[in-house]
Amino acid sequence: MNSIxxxxxxxxxxxxxxxxxxxxxxxxxxxxxLLGNKSLPWWNVCLSIMATQASAITFLSTPGQAYEDxxxxxxxxxxxxxxxxxLSITAVPLYHKLKVYTAYEYLETRFDLKTRSLAAxxxxxxxxxxxxxxxxxxxxxxxxxxxxxxxxxTIFIGSLVMIYTVSGGTKAVSMTQKYQLTxxxxxxxxxxxxxxxxxxxxxxxxxxxxxxxxxxxxxxINLSFDLSDRYNIWSGLIGGLFLFLxxxxxxxxxxGRYLGGKSVTESRLGLLFNGLLKVPMQFVIxxxxxxxxxxxxxxxxPVFHNQSLKDKAMQTEYAGAITKLESEYxxxxxxxxxxxxxxxxxxxxxxxxxxxxxxxxxxxxxxxxKVIRSQVKEQIATAIPGANTLDKDYVFITFVMTYLxxxxxxxxxxxxxxxxxxxxxxxxxxxxxxxxxxIYKRSINPKxxxxxxxxxxxxxxxxxxxxxxxxxxxxxxxENLIQFVNIVGSIFYGTILGIFLSAFYLKYxxxxxxxxxxxxxxxxxxxxYFFTKIAFLLYNIIGCLIVVVLGFIFQYFExxxxxxxxx
Amino acid sequence: MxxxxxxxxxIFAKWRNWYWFVMLVLAAQILVYLFITNLFQ
Numbered sequence: 077m078n079s080i081x082x083x084x085x086x087x088x089x090x091x092x093x094x095x096x097x098x099x100x101x102x103x104x105x106x107x108x109x110l111l112g113n114k115s116l117p118w119w120n121v122c123l124s125i126m127a128t129q130a131s132a133i134t135f136l137s138t139p140g141q142a143y144e145d146x147x148x149x150x151x152x153x154x155x156x157x158x159x160x161x162x163l164s165i166t167a168v169p170l171y172h173k174l175k176v177y178t179a180y181e182y183l184e185t186r187f188d189l190k191t192r193s194l195a196a197x198x199x200x201x202x203x204x205x206x207x208x209x210x211x212x213x214x215x216x217x218x219x220x221x222x223x224x225x226x227x228x229x230t231i232f233i234g235s236l237v238m239i240y241t242v243s244g245g246t247k248a249v250s251m252t253q254k255y256q257l258t259x260x261x262x263x264x265x266x267x268x269x270x271x272x273x274x275x276x277x278x279x280x281x282x283x284x285x286x287x288x289x290x291x292x293x294x295x296x297i298n299l300s301f302d303l304s305d306r307y308n309i310w311s312g313l314i315g316g317l318f319l320f321l322x323x324x325x326x327x328x329x330x331x332g333r334y335l336g337g338k339s340v341t342e343s344r345l346g347l348l349f350n351g352l353l354k355v356p357m358q359f360v361i362x363x364x365x366x367x368x369x370x371x372x373x374x375x376x377x378p379v380f381h382n383q384s385l386k387d388k389a390m391q392t393e394y395a396g397a398i399t400k401l402e403s404e405y406x407x408x409x410x411x412x413x414x415x416x417x418x419x420x421x422x423x424x425x426x427x428x429x430x431x432x433x434x435x436x437x438x439x440x441x442x443x444x445x446k447v448i449r450s451q452v453k454e455q456i457a458t459a460i461p462g463a464n465t466l467d468k469d470y471v472f473i474t475f476v477m478t479y480l481x482x483x484x485x486x487x488x489x490x491x492x493x494x495x496x497x498x499x500x501x502x503x504x505x506x507x508x509x510x511x512x513x514x515i516y517k518r519s520i521n522p523k524x525x526x527x528x529x530x531x532x533x534x535x536x537x538x539x540x541x542x543x544x545x546x547x548x549x550x551x552x553x554x555e556n557l558i559q560f561v562n563i564v565g566s567i568f569y570g571t572i573l574g575i576f577l578s579a580f581y582l583k584y585x586x587x588x589x590x591x592x593x594x595x596x597x598x599x600x601x602x603x604x605y606f607f608t609k610i611a612f613l614l615y616n617i618i619g620c621l622i623v624v625v626l627g628f629i630f631q632y633f634e635x636x637x638x639x640x641x642x643x
Numbered sequence: 644m645x646x647x648x649x650x651x652x653x654i655f656a657k658w659r660n661w662y663w664f665v666m667l668v669l670a671a672q673i674l675v676y677l678f679i680t681n682l683f684q
Contacts (some may be wrong), residue, residue, distance in 0.1 A: 150676065154669065154673065157665050157669040158666065158669070160665065161665055164658070165662070285679070289683025294679060294680060294683040296676040296677070297673065297676050297677045297680045299677075309673070340650050341653070344652075344658070345661075348661055348665050351665045351669070352668055355669065
């Protein structure tokens with residue numbers, strides 16, 4: 077990092093905050109503050125939705141995912157366009173027609189107040205905890221890379237977001253997100269092109285594809301139906317559809333984005349264009365990871381990508397063992413580079429026998445690399461007990477910091493900060509909307525002036541931001557909190573999805589049936605968490621199914637009771 | 644449950660065509676990705 081990088085980084089961040097605050101000034105009524113006066117055109121709705129979903133971890137982790145595991149992660153997003161179509165048909169016109177501020181408000185129209193409050197409470201629990209992690213996860217990586225104090229990094233990101241979300245509400249969130257996403261995509265594409273330009277021997281774009289393919293990284297589609305395999309086309313289409321239906325249909329941080337659309341048409345087009353663009357965007361991000369992978373076939377990759385953690389381990393008695401392993405790793409690289417060059421030569425000659433021979437050699441070398449890397453990780457884990465030796469999330473950012481020219485480093489860091497800010501802003505805005513509209517205005521203080529609710533929303537936004545930052549500081553001390561938050565998400569998501577699915581599609585189920593079904597479903601999920609070994613990702617499906625099935629059963633008995641009473 | 648007055652979509656005559664378009668683009672992408680997988684893997 078030099079002064080150009082710092083100037084670019086801080087100017088970009090300052091401009092975003094200033095622009096968001098200035099552009100959204102004067103939101104004095106609740107419509108303006110929580111819905112942005114429903115003034116957004118479709119393209120802004122689309123960018124806002126995409127920026128909300130793409131957190132900093134998406135940009136740090138996804139290229140690393142492709143680097144380690146190939147491009148098969150792309151299949152995870154195949155259910156998203158289908159979810160966009162379904163929500164455009166059902167949720168969008170319904171939410172617009174009822175003129176709701178939050179998704180949970182609709183549940184009172186469809187069921188009753190207690191179901192609305194229950195769903196809002198579940199949402200506040202899951203999103204309230206996750207906002208801390210949305211700030212914490214990138215802070216951890218950025219503080220390591222920039223050598224900043226983790227708590228200061230957390231406060232820095234949290235405070236920047238707080239300034240414009242508190243002052244401008246939804247409008248500020250959406251206004252800033254269009255620029256944040258533009259910076260993010262421009263930065264990522266420039267990083268990808270730089271990685272490509274740094275490849276030796278005039279390797280073409282297709283050859284980079286071929287080389288990655290020969291090394292097993294172009295595993296885009298897996299047609300086999302295997303429940304134990306996390307990424308195949310079926311789990312992407314079916315599992316992804318359910319996941320994205322609940323995320324975009326029942327999670328206020330996304331619903332709030334398309335509720336800000338000018339009309340049903342603008343909100344719908346925003347969602348549909350997200351469906352058109354999301355998969356190619358993920359393809360581009362994953363392919364950047366592949367380019368970094370190909371780049372490291374010709375350039376020495378670090379034996380461990382989290383340099384800061386490795387430096388700490390080097391100050392212990394394990395330094396000798398790590399250095400020895402590192403020099404072995406460097407020797408292996410010389411062979412790998414030679415074989416990679418042979419492979420490119422074989423590809424150019426279109427010689428299948430030579431290609432196969434080089435491929436097998438590279439596979440063997442990669443295996444030895446893997447063994448050395450895992451030995452280094454073991455040494456680091458022993459040297460620093462409790463340290464997280466997963467370095468996948470550091471692959472891309474370490475590449476950026478080491479190989480990108482000055483100026484671009486600043487831009488790419490601005491990308492990561494922007495992504496962290498855009499997703500946090502949507503979460504804070506959604507938490508404040510839900511607390512104000514579904515809890516405070518509905519059940520605590522229903523008769524105040526409009527201006528009072530704007531002030532209350534601002535306080536709730538600030539309150540949730542402070543809560544997020546505090547939670548992030550605790551997360552720093554207890555690493556397993558991240559896992560806990562993911563589990564909390566799964567504990568509540570399934571039930572919320574079950575309530576909304578029943579609300580949209582199962583007219584038979586009425587208020588009392590759904591309310592008690594949701595409470596029992598939540599009880600069963602909590603039981604599963606404490607007393608069974610069921611994978612927590614399955615809680616989403618189990619919770620949703622219990623709500624729907626019990627909802628039907630309870631409604632059947634209630635109908636029978638009503639029938640008997642009327643006879 | 645849809646608005647009583649369905650807003651007219653841009654470009655296409657009906658919203659249904661938009662939905663088919665999004666799904667067709669997804670299908671086309673899957674075919675391209677399948678082709679890339681088979682070509683390079």
